[in-house]
Amino acid sequence: MQVDQLYQEIILDHYKHPHGRGLREPYAAEAHHVNPTCGDEVTIRVALDDDTLSDVSYDGMGCSISQASASVLHELLTGRDTGQAFEVHAAFVELMSGRGQVTPDEELLGDAVAFAGVARYPARVKCALLPWMAFKDAAARAGVDVEAGDEDSNERSEVKTA
Amino acid sequence: MTTIAIPPGMPQYDDVPRYDVEAVRADFPILGREVNGHPMVYLDSANTSQKPLQVLDVLRAHYERHNGNVSRSVHTVGTEATEAYEGARAKVAAFINAPSPDEVVFTKNSTEAINLVAYAFSNASVGAGGDPRFRLGPGDEIVISEMEHHSNIVPWQLLCERTGATLRWFPVTDGGRLDESGLEELVNERTKLVSFVHMSNILGTVNATARITERVRQVGALLLLDCSQSVPHLPVDVVDLDADFIAFTGHKMCAPSGIGVLWGRAELLAAMPPVFGGGSMIETVSMSGSTYAPPPARFEAGTPPIAEAVALGAAVDYLTGIGMRAIQWHEKELTAYALDALATVPGLRIFGPTVPVGRGGTISFALDGIHPHDVGQVLDAEGVEVRVGHHCARPVCVRFGVPATTRASFYLYTTTGEVDALVRGLEQVRKVFG
Numbered sequence: 001m002q003v004d005q006l007y008q009e010i011i012l013d014h015y016k017h018p019h020g021r022g023l024r025e026p027y028a029a030e031a032h033h034v035n036p037t038c039g040d041e042v043t044i045r046v047a048l049d050d051d052t053l054s055d056v057s058y059d060g061m062g063c064s065i066s067q068a069s070a071s072v073l074h075e076l077l078t079g080r081d082t083g084q085a086f087e088v089h090a091a092f093v094e095l096m097s098g099r100g101q102v103t104p105d106e107e108l109l110g111d112a113v114a115f116a117g118v119a120r121y122p123a124r125v126k127c128a129l130l131p132w133m134a135f136k137d138a139a140a141r142a143g144v145d146v147e148a149g150d151e152d153s154n155e156r157s158e159v160k161t162a
Numbered sequence: 163m164t165t166i167a168i169p170p171g172m173p174q175y176d177d178v179p180r181y182d183v184e185a186v187r188a189d190f191p192i193l194g195r196e197v198n199g200h201p202m203v204y205l206d207s208a209n210t211s212q213k214p215l216q217v218l219d220v221l222r223a224h225y226e227r228h229n230g231n232v233s234r235s236v237h238t239v240g241t242e243a244t245e246a247y248e249g250a251r252a253k254v255a256a257f258i259n260a261p262s263p264d265e266v267v268f269t270k271n272s273t274e275a276i277n278l279v280a281y282a283f284s285n286a287s288v289g290a291g292g293d294p295r296f297r298l299g300p301g302d303e304i305v306i307s308e309m310e311h312h313s314n315i316v317p318w319q320l321l322c323e324r325t326g327a328t329l330r331w332f333p334v335t336d337g338g339r340l341d342e343s344g345l346e347e348l349v350n351e352r353t354k355l356v357s358f359v360h361m362s363n364i365l366g367t368v369n370a371t372a373r374i375t376e377r378v379r380q381v382g383a384l385l386l387l388d389c390s391q392s393v394p395h396l397p398v399d400v401v402d403l404d405a406d407f408i409a410f411t412g413h414k415m416c417a418p419s420g421i422g423v424l425w426g427r428a429e430l431l432a433a434m435p436p437v438f439g440g441g442s443m444i445e446t447v448s449m450s451g452s453t454y455a456p457p458p459a460r461f462e463a464g465t466p467p468i469a470e471a472v473a474l475g476a477a478v479d480y481l482t483g484i485g486m487r488a489i490q491w492h493e494k495e496l497t498a499y500a501l502d503a504l505a506t507v508p509g510l511r512i513f514g515p516t517v518p519v520g521r522g523g524t525i526s527f528a529l530d531g532i533h534p535h536d537v538g539q540v541l542d543a544e545g546v547e548v549r550v551g552h553h554c555a556r557p558v559c560v561r562f563g564v565p566a567t568t569r570a571s572f573y574l575y576t577t578t579g580e581v582d583a584l585v586r587g588l589e590q591v592r593k594v595f596g
Contacts, residue, residue, distance in 0.1 A: 003539060003542075006539060007540075037551060038535055038550070038552070038565070038566055039565035040533075040535075041565075061565060062535075063533035063535035064533060064535075064536045124535070127535065
């Protein structure tokens with residue numbers, strides 16, 4: 001496997017120049033997720049305007065994959081209505097669970113298609129999913145109807161509602 | 163060039179036992195494989211060591227020729243298996259200079275060995291008639307250190323929760339050594355047990371034990387040393403260490419996983435209540451109650467990992483054949499080389515001693531601004547296998563203000579060429595993330 005499949009330019013770019021980083025007020029709820037095996041952590045806040053995610057703000061520390069993933073998540077989901085957001089969420093989770101066999105929908109996933117290579121590195125899939133699982137928790141706490149029965153997260157979670 | 167002569171009468175450079183590393187490498191089939199198109203550079207022996215043919219052959223021969231259950235068969239293969247299993251116990255005892263093979267208890271790993279002692283304390287504390295040395299309650303103290311692997315922290319936290327005893331610890335200095343400045347106060351009349359690591363799995367520090375041992379004896383406490391990282395890499399002598407218990411594991415010393423050792427002083431093991439109940443650990447069983455076998459059988463309930471123990475005996479033979487002094491010296495030279503080589507990498511910070519004195523061949527470091535997971539991933543693409551993360555010693559990471567580190571660790575088969583490959587790999591990491 002070539003390591004540049006994993007570290008696509010887009011990922012390195014989001015890592016070195018994260019978009020929308022920093023926790024912002026006001027927000028409806030937040031979730032803090034950690035990956036206990038490596039200590040990566042991310043906090044995600046969601047702000048809602050009716051059904052629209054008026055802001056998805058975040059902060060965290062960790063490897064390039066987890067932090068770039070948070071930056072991409074912010075960019076993809078901010079401003080969307082929650083239904084669309086969870087369509088993107090489901091597509092991203094599917095991509096990451098696909099062991100490199102899933103062809104990503106570029107229209108839906110935007111920069112997140114760069115993570116297709118990550119799916120071939122089982123040890124790193126959790127890094128990419130960390131912010132997405134935190135987002136799902138935060139959204140659920142904010143009262144968003146998160147589809148039941150999909151992807152379970154193994155990360156420990158502390159959830160706080162504003 | 164200047165040559166410095168060592169004065170006559172002093173130990174000379176050539177007096178140190180040495181061996182042919184390439185010949186040793188030929189014993190380890192896995193060292194010939196490739197990873198991601200590169201020759202594998204295995205620098206993760208503190209995590210688990212590779213296994214030589216001499217051990218693999220014994221493991222296979224056991225199942226092919228001698229497989230039977232131990233300690234309960236009158237038939238031939240059962241007897242052979244029992245002799246091999248007990249023979250391995252005697253080899254392990256000799257390897258650590260234990261006065262008797264009966265002081266060697268086989269466990270699953272170091273973690274189980276440490277937990278076994280913790281639960282013996284626990285059991286002695288709840289029942290009547292427990293030996294006072296193992297009875298714990300509110301006001302009693304257990305002392306560990308900030309340098310411990312989680313396996314020498316969590317069992318004692320749990321024990322303290324169960325008994326009401328208090329857990330205290332030695333801090334770690336900026337240089338990655340045990341801070342013994344508070345020794346007199348930390349280890350006191352209330353202390354029942356001191357348990358600390360002989361060689362740190364993250365900092366590489368080899369702790370000098372004598373001062374602490376002396377204090378432990380003064381106050382009448384017991385001493386457990388976690389020797390998981392020291393027994394595989396340097397000569398360990400339990401009489402010399404004057405410990406009460408030591409724990410170590412087979413898979414880090416060329417043996418299979420699933421076999422570990424608790425060594426304990428005979429009279430202490432005899433005073434300890436059983437922990438696991440079942441077959442093999444009993445004397446007589448009736449429906450109204452049971453009596454227990456003497457150690458070590460008392461602590462080995464159920465069918466043990468027989469083939470793994472026999473293979474551990476083979477690993478001990480293998481290491482003894484090369485010589486632990488020679489292995490220790492090989493790793494010392496390698497560590498000196500690696501510390502110098504790593505110092506040439508811009509932005510690299512070493513956690514732990516930066517001189518090859520009082521430390522072993524396990525080196526943790528950070529590369530400025532680059533997360534260890536990313537370091538490890540790029541190194542793997544170059545065939546260099548290191549461990550990244552908190553190494554099950556999260557308090558050490560917290561102490562040095564990092565979430566994780568990258569760790570390279572050496573063993574008897576590691577070469578200076580592999581250290582060079584690590585340094586080249588780190589250049590590649592800097593290129594990707596620079």
